[in-house]
Amino acid sequence: MPIALAARLRRLLNVRPGEERVVSLGLAMFMLLFTGYFMLRPVREVMGLAGGVDNLQWLFTATFIATLAALPLFGLLASRLSRRSLLSAVFGFFVLNLLAFALLIQRDPDNVWTGRTFYVWxxxxxxxxxxxAWSVLADVFSSAQARRVFALMAGGASFGGLLGPLLGTVLVAPLGHAGLLLLAALLLAGSLLAALSLLRWREREPLNEQRAEQRDKPLGGNPFAGATAVxxxxxxLGIALFVILLASASTFLYFEQARIVASHFPDRTTQTQVFGLLDTLVQSLAIFTQLFVTGRIAQKLGVTVLLVAVPLLIAAGFVLLALSPVFAVFAVVMVVRRAGEYALVRPGREMLYTVVSAEQKYKAKNFIDTVVYRGGDALSGWLKRGLDLLGEHPALAMYIGAGLALLWAWVGLRLGQAQRQREGSSISYAPRDTKPESDPTG
Structure with missing residues (x-):
């Protein structure tokens, strides 16, 4: 590529010289991971509806219990293994799981319990x-770098989220569900290789000497250190509350999605097509925002804007759904919510972890992203189900959702302020991002 064209492309994507390879690795890690996940997501949604919309809260509760069971196992591995070994163990375990599910589905594709177990898994x-995967990025990049390139690399997730449903739609007929799981296992293995390459890159170019020495050592502590750190x-704790409110808003909309789609599109094939279409719209909007907008917003206006904008839009969306609960309105609100979460909220949330310790990046972050998130799912799922039983007040759940979204925005505002304060303290690492663009070392 000509030097002038490469320089223009770097400026367009807000990437500094010397960062091209590592940013490409981050893009590949997310693209492969999300392609596999989104290829299987419509299958999961159909399996969830097969048990009845009124039983979704049980699947959410089972998912929370499974997450609680997984937490100490992950904490034990994180305490005893290096970062590279931890990644290999967890991703390798999931690859084996996919192979096992492929075998079970191939033998008995209509088994209800296999479907429910797959939904939870x-x-x-x-x-x-x-x-x-986000822990790897928070461990590899400084806070200043994160503001520029996190959203760009998250664009790989959106591209995977766009490619996955298309692959699933095209390949499900010739490969079957079992074949899709085998392909997803290969994609996950590729994502692992990219993540390991990111860690090796940082080992060659450490942020400081202390981090270079500690990178190959286990994080130490006990299996429950993530929970106690939070x-x-x-x-x-503020991040945990932010995630609970995010999960609550998402769950309220998810249950509304199930209710509206089930009532408007009774055929399973049509349901799968609707879910796939929504995924395609979401990822198309998200990837454009991530590539060209999010990084510049974060760099110029700060993380706070990323954390606050979407909750405010969702609060307005809940009010619209309360006043006009039709599929067209729901589709717009759902697309805005999910695209905004991928393009703005998630990169902003992950930037918060660049100013915490290594143990908190892996253990506390994992506790928040799994147990706290799924706990919020389960609690809000039962709350939404209870509100739905009040048939005389169908809009009540939407107004409560609007209130939760406003509280979500307020917590995001406070977290953004706290992140700015920590960035200048001894907790944050010195940015390697202050060199001029002409410096080839990045």
Whole structure:
């Protein structure tokens, strides 16, 4: 590529010289991971509806219990293994799980309990694997770098989220569900290789000498250190509350999605097509925002804007749904919520972890992203189900959702302020991002 064209492309994407390879690795890690996940997501949604919309809260509760069971196992591994070994163990375990599910589905594709187990497993896998991938980025990049390139690399997730449903739609007929699981296992293995390459890059170019020496050592502590770290830190507790409110808003909309789609589209094939279409719209909007907008917003206006904008829009969306609960309104609100979460909220949330310790990046972050998130799912799922039983007041759940979204925005505002304060303290690492663009070392 000509030097002038490469320089223009770097400026367009807000990437500094010397960062091209590592940013490409981050893009690949997320693209492969999300392609596999989103290829299987419509299958999970159909399996969830097969048990009845009125039983979704039980699947959410089972997912929370499974997440609780997985937490100490992950904490034990994180305490005893290096970062590279931890990644290999967790991702390798999930690859074996996919192979086992492929075998079970191939033998008995209509087994209800296999479908329910897969629903719960994919919900746990989704949070744990994505949380671990973001932990790698928070460990590899400084806070200043994160503001520029986190959203760009998250664009790989949106591209995977766009490619996955298309692959699933095209390949489900010739490969079957079992074949899709085998392909997802290969994609997950590729994502692992990219993540390991990111860690090796940082080992060659450490942020400081102390981090270079500690990177190959286990994080230490006990299997429950992530939970205790959250309870001891007001900053991490704030992130946990932010995640609970995010999960609550998402769950309210998810249940509304199930109700509206089931009532408007009774055929399973049509349901799968609707879910796939929504995924395609979400990822198309998210990837454009991530590539060209999010990084510049974070760099110029700060993390706070990323954390606050979407909750405010969702609060307005809940009010619209309360006043006009039709599929067209729901589709717009759902697309805005999910695209905004991928393009703004998630990168902003992950930037918060660049100013905490290594143990908190992996253990506390994993606890928040899995147990706290799924706990919020389960509680809000039962709350939404209870509100739905009040048939005389169908809009009540939407107004409560609007209130939760406003509280979510307020917590995001406070977290953004706290992140700015920590960034200048001794907790944050000195940024390697202050060199001029002409410096080839990045």
């Amino acid at each position: 994919l919900s746990v896998f989704n949070l744990l694997s994505i949380s671990l 309870l001891r830190s007001p900053f991490l």
